Amino acid sequence: MSYCLAKFKLEQDRPLGFSQQFHQPPSTKALGIEKVGAGTRIILFLLVMDGLLNEALQSMSLDDDKPIDLPDDEDYSAVQVNAKSLISRLLNPECKNMARMLKTMPRIWKVYDRVRGIALSKESIQFIFESETDMETVMKDGIWSFDDWSMIMERWVENSPLKFLKMAPIWIRIRKIPLNFCTLKTIDAVADRVGQVKEILFDPEKTRFQEFVRVLVVIDVEQPLRDTKTINLSRAAGSAVVDIEYEKIRKKCFHCFRLTHEKQKCPLFLSQKKRPERVENQRIETRINSDTPGHKTQQHHTDLVDKIMPMLAPSIPPGFEPRPNMVVPEVFEEMRLYMNCLDPAEKAIREHRMRVALDDLSKNPVAQRSILRFEPPPRISAELDKGIGKVFDYRNVEMAQAEERMGKRQSESLVSQSEAVEKGKPNPSLEPVNAVGLEVENITLWVKWAQSKGSIQQVRS
Known part of the structure; x- marks a missing residue:
């Protein structure tokens, strides 16, 4: 019935005050009805609306949003503009001001108005350069830092690889290599545990004024950057620990050694504070597994x-x-x-x-990289100061801040003890912060208080 009624042409009159935005009910003459009441007209109108509503509901679907097809036209593509751009990733975006960084980095690079930055997400930025030379100069310096936290950059590519903005080339310094094992292959084996070895600055026949060896490696920025590596020496020589320093790397988490957060927000550190014993065991297990040959960050495999x-x-x-x-x-x-x-x-x-x-x-890490992974062999150079950068150690800064806080608490404790002496008896509940230094101060305060009360003179007499 509703299907038939929907086909009738509705008249232009407005019966019973219905609005023009609704379909009008069919005329009674069209239905062959001479006389109808108001109730019949309302029923006819509801039947028509019911049919239209059913059709609307049937046409509705969750897949109704069709994709937008862009034409193959240069006006829709930004490939030419992006060709001279760098994509930057902030490794710790929570500690950086995006707006201030977009204004500051061009001044640091000394390109000023020849580059513009575009915020792509919370941790990624695009820098579009006017000159190819300026872009290559920025890329040449490798990893950069802002507010003491690292940021990596790669040149824009139309189809990003899986490891895009996850790898970064940095120079490392290897110290304390045993004298009897300070060879090119030993240096390569140690650096290979840090990252993919690209270049080694080493010349055994040349005078070396530095107490370290510099190596250019490509690291995974999501993996820990450890400060030491243990090497097992051959010929029953035992083992040795070598120090690793990272140039241009400023702050990192001093609990898990990653570049993506600070210690106060380290998930492992926060979990350890809640469950010390269990998390400490997991941390020890993780540290042991990271030094074993089967760890996923290892480049050279001996089995x-x-x-x-x-x-x-x-x-x-x-x-x-x-x-x-x-x-x-x-x-x-x-x-x-x-x-x-x-x-x-x-x-x-x-x-x-x-x-x-x-x-x-x-047994041959160089052949393993070239044959099994198609990696080019590392370059050997005698230019020992090539691209040298500074080494930052913020652990000393944290220790200094801790000592400053300790000294502040000591001063506050001494002031409280002095005030207690002036008022009367010193407060024994104020425990010393430094068990050695403040204990002497406490004894001195007790002596002063006893002298004020005349106790010492009575004892001596």
Whole structure:
């Protein structure tokens, strides 16, 4: 009935005061009805509205929002403008003022009005340069800092890789390498545990005035930057601890050694304060695992036979591959095809050759990087001061601030004790902050109070 009524043309009259924005009920003549009452007209109107409402509800859908197709036109693309831009990532955005940084960084780079910044998100910024030379100059200096927290930059690319704005090249300084093991391969092995080695500044035949060796590495900014590394020496020489310093890196978390937050907001530190014993055990376990050969941040692997050979078994289905920092997918696929042999005798020979090759690569970090990961070998340079930067140690600043707070509490305690002496008996509830220094002060205060009361003279007499 409602379907039929919806097809009738509605008259222009306004019966019973209905508004023009609603559809009018059909005329009674069109329905073949000569005389109708007001109630019949209302029923007809509701029937028409019910039909229209059903059609509207049926046409509604959650998938009604169709995507917008942009034409392949230069007016819709910003590729040419972005070609001369750098994308910056703030590693600790909570400690930085975005607006102030956008105004300050061009002055630090000395490009002034030749660059403009655009805030993309809470932690990412785009800097668009007018000159290619200015952009390359900024990129040449590597990692930058603002308000003592690091920020990394990479050149804009149309299709960002997976590790975009997650890796950064920095110079490190390696100190306290044992004299009998201060060789190029030892330096490479130590630096390889920090990141991907790009360049080593070392010349054993040249006079060296520095007590450290500088190496350019590419680090993962989301991983800890530890200040020491333990190396096991050969020929029953025991072990040694070498110090690692990071140039141009200012502040970091001194609890988990990451660059993304400060110690007061470290998740591990806050959890440890709530559950000290359990979290401390987890932290020790994490520290031990991070120094073991199987940790994911390690670049050089000494047990390739145990890690790769099980994955080359015929029973392993496709998709189970080692991590890219061990073997790139292209090389692993070639290894899989080489081991795919039906002849048992030939298969045993190939398995033996593969084991020997992986064992040799486990002992040679340079060959391991070039053959298994297609990484170029590190450059060796004798220019020891190349791109040298400052080393910052904010731990000393924190210690100084702690000592300052300690001295302030000591002063407040002494003032309270002095006021108590002036009023009468010193307050024994004021415990000394420094068990050695303030104990003498407390004794002196007690002596002064006793002298004022005449107790000492009575004892002496």
